[in-house]
Amino acid sequence: MRKEEYLQKLDQLLYDIPSEDRYEAIQFYSDYLEDAGDQVEEVIRSLGTPEELAKSIQKDLYGNNEAGDYTRVYKDVPGTYRVFFSTGGKFTGERCEDNSRYGSNTKRGKESYEAGRKGKLTPGQWIIFLILCLCAAPVIVPICGAFLSIILAIVVVLVAIAFGAGIAGIALVIAAIAVIVVAIVKVIISPLSSAIMLGGGLLMIGLGLIGIAFTAWIVCKVLPKLFVGLVNLCSGIIHKK
Amino acid sequence: MVFNTGATLLDAIVLAVVSRDINGTYGYKITQEVREVIDISESTLYPVLRRLQKDECLEVYDMEFGGRNRRYYKLTEKGRVQLNLYEAEWQVYSSKISSMFNNRGC
Numbered sequence: 001m002r003k004e005e006y007l008q009k010l011d012q013l014l015y016d017i018p019s020e021d022r023y024e025a026i027q028f029y030s031d032y033l034e035d036a037g038d039q040v041e042e043v044i045r046s047l048g049t050p051e052e053l054a055k056s057i058q059k060d061l062y063g064n065n066e067a068g069d070y071t072r073v074y075k076d077v078p079g080t081y082r083v084f085f086s087t088g089g090k091f092t093g094e095r096c097e098d099n100s101r102y103g104s105n106t107k108r109g110k111e112s113y114e115a116g117r118k119g120k121l122t123p124g125q126w127i128i129f130l131i132l133c134l135c136a137a138p139v140i141v142p143i144c145g146a147f148l149s150i151i152l153a154i155v156v157v158l159v160a161i162a163f164g165a166g167i168a169g170i171a172l173v174i175a176a177i178a179v180i181v182v183a184i185v186k187v188i189i190s191p192l193s194s195a196i197m198l199g200g201g202l203l204m205i206g207l208g209l210i211g212i213a214f215t216a217w218i219v220c221k222v223l224p225k226l227f228v229g230l231v232n233l234c235s236g237i238i239h240k241k
Numbered sequence: 242m243v244f245n246t247g248a249t250l251l252d253a254i255v256l257a258v259v260s261r262d263i264n265g266t267y268g269y270k271i272t273q274e275v276r277e278v279i280d281i282s283e284s285t286l287y288p289v290l291r292r293l294q295k296d297e298c299l300e301v302y303d304m305e306f307g308g309r310n311r312r313y314y315k316l317t318e319k320g321r322v323q324l325n326l327y328e329a330e331w332q333v334y335s336s337k338i339s340s341m342f343n344n345r346g347c
Contacts, residue, residue, distance in 0.1 A: 024291065025287065027312060028268055028287050028290075028291075028312065029287070031267060031268055031269065031309075031311055031312055032268050032269050032272070032283075034307075034309065034311075035267060035268070035269035035270070035311070036269060043283055046282060046283045047282075047283045047284050048284065053284055056284050057284075057287065057288070060287070060288030061288060061291070
C-alpha cells in the first residue's frame with residue numbers, strides 16, 4: 001500500500017476521535033513514513049494494516065493503562081512471567097503459557113478476541129438490523145438490481161465484442177490462407193495479379209491476428225480484472241458492515 | 242529477549258534517547274534508536290511520546306525539513322529531572338539484580 005493511501009485510510013479510520021488527536025496522530029505517522037525513506041514499505045508492513053494501527057492508537061490514547069501495561073509488542077516466551085512496572089509502584093504479573101502464540105503477544109491476542117466479540121451482534125441488535133433491512137428494501141433492492149444489470153450488461157458487451165473480434169480474426173486468417181494458396185497456384189499464369197493477391201492475403205493475416213490478439217486481451221486481462229474489482233467491491237461492502 | 246520492558250522503563254529509555262540530541266530529534270529517529278536496544282513494534286512509540294509530551298517531560302516544535310514541517314521532540318527541564326530519577330532508580334535496581342545473579346548458589 002502506498003504511503004498516501006495508508007495515511008488517508010488511517011485518517012478515515014480515526015474519524016471518531018477528537019480532531020486534534022487525529023491531526024496529531026496523522027502528522028506523526030506522515031512524518032514517520034517520510035523519514036523512513038527507502039524503508040517505507042518495510043515500516044508500513046510492520047506498522048500493520050491501517051485498521052490495526054488505528055485500533056492501537058485509539059486504545060493507547062483512551063484505553064485503561066492503569067496497570068502500566070499498554071500496547072507493546074514484546075515476545076512472550078512460554079513459561080515466563082510478564083512483569084510490568086505500574087506508575088503506582090505496584091507489580092503485576094501474568095504467566096504466559098500459551099505455546100501456540102509463541103513469538104506473538106498476549107495483549108494482541110486479547111485485543112483480537114475482544115474485536116471478534118464486538119463484531120458479533122446481540123439478538124436485540126439483530127432484530128433492529130432486520131427491521132432496518134426490511135424498511136430499506138424498497139430502495140435498496142431496485143438500486144442493487146440496476147447496479148447488477150449494468151455490470152452484467154458491461155460483461156455481456158465485452159464478451160460479445162471479444163467473441164466477434166475473435167471469430168472475425170479467425171475467418172480473416174482462414175480466408176487469407178486460401179487467397180495465398182490461390183496466389184501461389186496462379187504465380188506462373190499471371191505473376192502480377194498473383195503478387196497483388198499475395199499482398200492482400202498477408203494484409204488479411206495481419207488484420208486477423210490483431211482481432212485474435214484483441215480477443216485474447218479481453219478474455220485474459222480485462223475480464224479477470226473486472227471480476228477481481230467486483231469481488232473487492234462486494235467484500236468491501238460486506239466488511240464495512 | 243525474554244525480559245519485558247514495562248511502561249516506566251520504556252519512558253526512561255525514550256527520555257534518554259531524546260536527551261542525546263540537545264536540539265531535539267524526531268519520531269522516526271527516536272523509534273529506530275530505541276529499537277536498537279529493545280524489541281518494540283513501530284507503532285509503540287507514538288502514544289509514549291504523546292504521553293511524555295502531555296506530562297511535560299518532552300516539548301515539541303515543528304521545523305522545516307526537506308520542504309515540509311517535521312515535528313521535533315526535546316527534553317524539558319521536568320523531563321531532565323525525571324530522567325535523572327529513573328537513572329538513579331535503575332542503578333539501584335539493576336545492581337541489586339546483578340549482585341543476586343553474581344551470588345547465586347550454583
